[in-house]
Amino acid sequence: MSGKPSTGKPAPVVPPLAGWRFGLVLLGVVAVAVVLIGRITLLQVIDRPFLQSQGDARTLRHEAIPAHRGMVTDRHGEPLAISTPVITLWANPQKLPHDPVKRVVLAQALGMNLIEFDARVARYSDHEFMYLRRQMTPQAAQKVLDMHMAGVYSQQEYKRYYPAGEVAAQLVGVTNVDDVGQEGMELAYQPYLAGQPGKRRILQDRRGRLVRELDVVRDAQPGGDLTLAIDQRLQYMACRELRDAVEKNDAAGGVLVMLDARTGEVLAMANLPSYNPNNRAGLDPSGLRNQALVDVFEPGSVVKPLAMSAVLERQGFTPETVIDTTPGWMRIDGYTIRDFRNYGELSLTNVLVKSSNIGMSRLALKMDDTAIWQRYNRLGFAQSPGTGFPGEAGGSLPDTVDFSRSERASLAYGYGLSVSAVQLASAYTAIANHGRRMPPSLLKLDEAPSGEPVIEPQVADDLMGMLEAVVGPNTGGRRARVEGYRVAGKTGTVRKTGQNGYDKNAYRSVFVGIAPASRPRIVTAVMIDHPQAGEFYGGAVAAPVFSAVAGNALRLLDVPPDAEASPRE
Secondary structure, three states, rough: OOOOOOOOOOOOOOOOOHHHHHHHHHHHHHHHHHHHHHHHHHHHHHHHHHHHHHHHHEEEEEEEEEEOOOOEEEEOOEEEEEEEEEEEEEEEOOOOOOOOOHHHHHHHHOOHHHHHHHHHHHHOOOOOEEEEEEEOOOOOOOHHHHHHHOOOEEEEEEEEEEHHHHHHHHHHOOOOOOOOOOHHHHOHHHHHHHHOOOOEEEEOOOOOOOEEEEEEEEEEEEEOOEEEEHHHHHHHHHHHHHHHHHHHHHOOOOEEEEEOOOOOEEEEEEEEEOOOOOHHHHOOHHHHOHHHHHEEOOHHHHHHHHHHHHHHHHHHOOOOOOOOOOOEEEOOOOOEOOOOOOOOOEEHHHHOOOOOHHHHHHHHHHHOHHHHHHHHHHHOOOOOOOOOOOOOOOOOOOOOOOOOOHHHHHHOOOOOOEHHHEEEEEEEEHHOOOEOOOOOOOOOEEEEEEOOEEEOOHHHHHHHHHHHOOOOOOOOOOOHHOOEEEEEEEEEEEEEEOOEEEEEEEEEEEEEEEOOOOOEEEEEEEEEEEEOOOOOOHHHHHHHHHHHHHHHHHHOOOOOOOOOOOOOO
């Protein structure tokens, strides 16, 4: 027989269960693959926008780009307020190191002691933000950042600096720590000066540190520059002379306003007391007020020329018209009005030279009931000056209903109404401009305004001559004279009011003057509040301030002397 011999063992049989297991494993592998593919699809396609946003939220940030605040300058471009870059350090209290050594080092670098630092951190422990120190110099801030402390971050800001210091503080104003205007022109022109902040996208690491700047979403728009009308040279000089007068007369304070007679622009505006806007520690709030614009007072005799303008416009009255002031006092409505002494018969010019209350009262009673009231109203009294300065005062005039004789008389010699120093100076521009009043402007003007006609031109010219006589030799206003220049002006001495009416021992000394008289360039109002060194008359206290300021100003402005000039051109 041929073939292989039989071994006697049966052939192996593959059990059906093995094939089933293989299929199950294969199915499992496929299922896992499907799940993985599905998960990948879910993450990469369906959930990608959400996950991307979450990732970006943890690494990408939109950071504000601070806008550079506009500069404030004087009329010649000299800076009065500028912004400098500074660094503010802030922290996430929950991420600050707990190591006591590191906390001591950080506190010292910030200029704080450990107790103060720990107390501040504890106060903000439930927050994710707290300021560590505002507005540091970049060099000082970088020393802290170089420590690479966890939870410490920085942001760029700007800090306002005022080169003129207290000299122009009340006019320019101040900003707060967030660079937002709080007083003065900084507040009045806040939207214009502030600009618009920008925005940029940045990449941060897990500690919040900047990795790189990705792009700028919106550029910052810097604020506009503001040009004021003041001349910084005149401002410094006015402030110096005013301070000397306040100290010399042991006064409570003072105000000086100088206007360009041709345009109404405020060339200088000084106030005392004042403050240093660069260091406001221990600030006296009274120093914040721009008294020249926001405070009002009874002007006294300095408004007599304005009342006289209404008299001179009435037919039959000239500067030479004589009025009898005998016996130097008079009773009206139960009130007694007095002159310094009995001056007898006076021309209208000498009514101003002698500052006769009796003369002005008798003239007022010859006029229509509201004639002087209307003249004051047309000159801007009891109205906002329109400068746009925050809180500017309009003053007051009495109600003309049931207008008494005593009220009419007191208006003529400067009582019963209230005005600001700016309103006084602005009213005198009508005399300086042949009858046209120039509205005051705190901003430099591109061209002179036409002004508002409020006094007849011939009357304004007559008044100029009368006011020159007021400051002539041997007069109460003689100390206002300026060597080499013709000057016109009027003194005033006003009793202050107290709890029980007028105070017998408290005065305001006032002078308003125009120079040079032949071709007016400046109008200056000076008020010294409550002089207590002995003298208190306007001619003795305020007039010398005008003389010093006007003389220096005319020379700085290159105004030629006119002492020998012909009558007013």
